[in-house]
Amino acid sequence: MQFDRISFLKQLKARKERIEQHLLGCLPVDAYPPVIHQAMHYAVSNGGKRLRPIMTAEGAVLAGMPDQLVMTTACAIEMIHCYSLVHDDLPAMDDDDLRRGKPTCHIVFGEANAILTGDALLTRAFELMAANAAEPGIDPGNAVRAIREVAAAIGSSGMIGGQVLDLQWVGQQIELKDLQCLHLLKTGALFQAALRAGAILAGMDEERLKALDDYARHFGLAFQITDDILDVNGNEELIGKPVGSDQKNQKTTYVSLFGLEAAHDLARQSAEQCLQALAGFGREADFLRNLVCFILQRDN
């Protein structure tokens, strides 16, 4: 399969626009109290790539269901991602003032409101996943299973656990296996749950679900490694340099552990494993295949 970047970017843009259209419809605009709803709206309107909800939609399509029927769950997944960013940016956590060039939620709305905004987005996500069960053709048992799996993936032994480790290990040199565990929890678990949730709602069989797990796990890894590579562009002094006491807030990355070239190789290996995981699928999985090629070439 040849990767046609121009054509793929058009497909990606169309999917992103559909998600964003639905996403704004999932957030009440005029609700009371105003400030929390403005802050929720601000937190989801941050120009993200919307990869996770796009995966949920693809999961359904791969199981033969129109993605419109899982769009509410897709938006819930994006809200979970946005909540995690709002809380990660807080002064007590990573203390970031900017995200994608815009002031972070706590800078605009204050720290208390930012904590509550994250809480509210997480809560709204579960409300939406439960609401998705009302779509025609969705089995309530599958809806319950999707909720349960997403909750497990983003909980204390999943995404939140990853954030705990991330904070714990700031300024420490960690080993490859710890770095992989950290990213599997912090980034991989949500990608995996996002893809599975759409597929489960559409009634996919266990064998194919397992293939999607493999894809998502390796995709999360490729995504994280390329993220690390992007981070050192303009910060070349970090390459191959161990995390030391002179760089207090620095985190161990694939690039700091192995250098830039080896990190590129690792990303390519993960991408290769993504493609292998999809071997049992036909042309209907081409979008997911292309997505991996796209991630290898990403520039933001």
Next chain:
Amino acid sequence: MQFDRISFLKQLKARKERIEQHLLGCLPVDAYPPVIHQAMHYAVSNGGKRLRPIMTAEGAVLAGMPDQLVMTTACAIEMIHCYSLVHDDLPAMDDDDLRRGKPTCHIVFGEANAILTGDALLTRAFELMAANAAEPGIDPGNAVRAIREVAAAIGSSGMIGGQVLDLQWVGQQIELKDLQCLHLLKTGALFQAALRAGAILAGMDEERLKALDDYARHFGLAFQITDDILDVNGNEELIGKPVGSDQKNQKTTYVSLFGLEAAHDLARQSAEQCLQALAGFGREADFLRNLVCFILQRDN
């Protein structure tokens, strides 16, 4: 109906112990990373009265289902209550160092871990509610409805909205209608959702659900007014004194608005309305009736 306090306290204690036994079983002890699971355990082991999960159990019993079948959802409701306390206590919120005489979660585990502990308890609550659908005799459609209603009750237009208003109005004198709105959201919504969740899982009809709504709303009010009354014990200078600029962190309460005697009267009126709401139920609702009498006499 005569209120027999001694006999009721025994019933309450037995119910509380059953909830706490199940609650600890709902939290993994040895899971990784250790610190977040220790903090979650600490946050739920705070000696609360467990009134909300007890209500969930009663909701099921009123609909003719053994409460064992909704115990997981009852524990989820208590985790939601505990998450809200952990986040409310944070430095950016009410900044409390002690809760029920013990150091608050952020004092023991640090601010970042406390934020994540709240997030994790909320997330685990939804995982448990979804898991409850696997109990025999629970209809997955009812499970989805319970999840949806609980999420709506504790979201940006419910409990979280109440906390937003609470923070917004600190140090301001507010009117009765605003105070009622605040408590309906901050306290009432979770009581209502707790009672409804058990009843919905057990398949209660709409008319009786509506009666439980009335009960829970007035119960929340009586609970809040008696809370305000307890708060002024030992702080008699607050009674009937408007919130002014010299009392910066003070909040408007029923006692500050109306004085102690009128607050007692309001609590009694709310209790009376609780009993009226249960008029269509028989002896099976005696526990809920007694609970109202108990709240009027509460000393903590």
